[in-house]
Amino acid sequence: MSTCPIDDRVIRPIRFIAGQCQMIDQRLLPVEEVWLTYTTYQEVAEAIRTMVVRGAPAIGVAAAIGAWFGARDIETESSWDFFQEFEKVCAVLAATRPTAVNLFWALERMKHFAQSNLDRSVMELKIGLEYEALAITQEDEKINRQMGQQGESLLADGARVLTHCNAGALATAAYGTALGVIRAAVEAGKKISVIADETRPFLQGARLTAWELQKDNIPVTLICDNMAGYLMSQGEIDCVIVGADRIAANGDVANKIGTYTVAVLAKEHNIPFYVAAPVSTIDLSLNDGTQIPIEERDGREITHYKDLQLAPEGITVRNPAFDVTPSRLITAIITEHGVISGNYQSGLEKTVNQR
Template sequence: MNIETLRWQNNHLEMIDQRVLPARFEYLSYDSAASVAEGIRAMVVRGAPAIGCAAAYGVALEALRLNKTAPETFRSGMEKGFANLAQSRPTAVNLFWALQRMRQVWEGMNAAAPAVVAERLLDEAHEVHAEDIRINRAMGAAGAALLADGAHVLTHCNAGALATAGWGTALGVIRSAVEAGKKISVIADETRPFLQGARLTAWEMVQENIPVTLITDNMAGHLMAHGEVDAVIVGTDRVAANGDVANKIGTYMVAVLARRHNIPFYVACPLSTIDLNIASGKDIPIEERAPEEVTGFRDCQWAAPGVKTRNPAFDVTPAELVTALITERGVVREPDKEKIATLFHQKQL
């Protein structure tokens, strides 16, 4: 199944509304940077690579919206659009990577008319989108070799096609292994509190007839202790220069359990998710989301009214617990600062 998480239709960006899956499958339409920023903030789209693609299109949409204005109006409007997008979510570094890439294109055309700039920015957004799929395919090929035929693979959150422009990071590795003829079965943590594993990962695997078993987050240790997990693969929203990994809340617990049971813990990440400006995981900003996500889901509320909550959306897994990073430039075992730095000196994909 070819899942188009984002698509360009009639000069608008359309994104699958991931908040209503699997009950409904529908696209929402966006026509400005502000509307895309709200879509990112509200988690219509989520997953670091998909957020980056959405942000690139958000910049292009703002340029198209302003393409008949005077240069001064165009510039001030674009700066506001960049600011809106930058404030949408703090942890996923692909957001800021994409905005910087789009800004470099814009500033490199300083003397061009707004309409010309807008067309060039749209071309760049399309390239960000297409490049993400190529990168995911390359990661999938690199990671597929790590999985034995018949492996039972645990994953946390959703790092599939829905978290990217297509194919996926962690689930892309699994897809590539299946495409290569291996029999792989998936164990999906439900991923409280937003249930990305239950609602999204399970849905993707069911669509493609890849065997999947859904478990609650607190069952992972039990299955590992009974030999039912052969490997763990997760995605990531930001990797620090030393190899520390920020991913959906609960990932750290899974990594600790994997180490306890001698199970390899793999992280699939494009280079755009590695932030060389962040020395270690302790410097990664962790988004704290609304308490309502913890006290209930949609119309069902299970917590006592007035109860105090905490809702950090991510946690950090130290590099020492990561067996390997799977990137578009190959597999980096026991990642550290030196090995990660070397990645950026290799030939571009």
């Protein structure tokens, strides 16, 4: 059963095949398309930590597969002992990256399945967890396509859309969140062009968004991050659409560093600012964005590009990977269940309860 069907026409950064997990190494794109194979939860955890795989939904999918690898390798006949060891596996995966809530959502779903079925044999638990990991993988693409259908009406024919970071197929199991909305609009017959911020320091916009839009023959123009305000002032951007790594109960959104800046610029120029994210990204346990943990990454990502040194040796560096955009700057939040605007607190609660 450990097979995920592959359609070469669709970009899928994670493949779950015959008991192995294959991931395209997103650190090497667009220059090289290298697939790496993983068979243990420790390997998957390292792939998440080092950003072989990135993007909140994709991290959740990878974590679910990693959790199953860990479950598969637990040697005990006791279902209770199995669950105790399985919790340790999930803890290792949970410690990889703190901001994207989909990681924790996927692991909690895997743990809930195991805990709810402790009356079964260990073999049955392992088989069930494999099915659960595959279900999470397949459901993600379905959710993204539903999200695209919900949001594409917000994009007018001929729209010039700015996006920040990569919220495309590479950030999910397939299709994408923000780019999924763009893909759905194109599939509906609209002529859409995309302006992609480079997204320093890891260049997900330059390396990843541009790469996958080119593959889909969707017109894309790459700009430096600090060019967005100028293009807005010149009337060259009609709307902004981004993804999210975590959405607080009041609608505050954590996304790749620089998103807040783009949102402020969009507000100044009266340009709609949309967020596309699955319901699993909503975290009602957090009242607002100040409670979202922000990952601080290695300063070398700023001072170097691969082995090329860009800054003086020994310079002090700050490298927060995410920032928080207040809900007052957001025009609407697009989920697989619909578009939320206005009272985000109420709208998000209703949306979560539809799951």
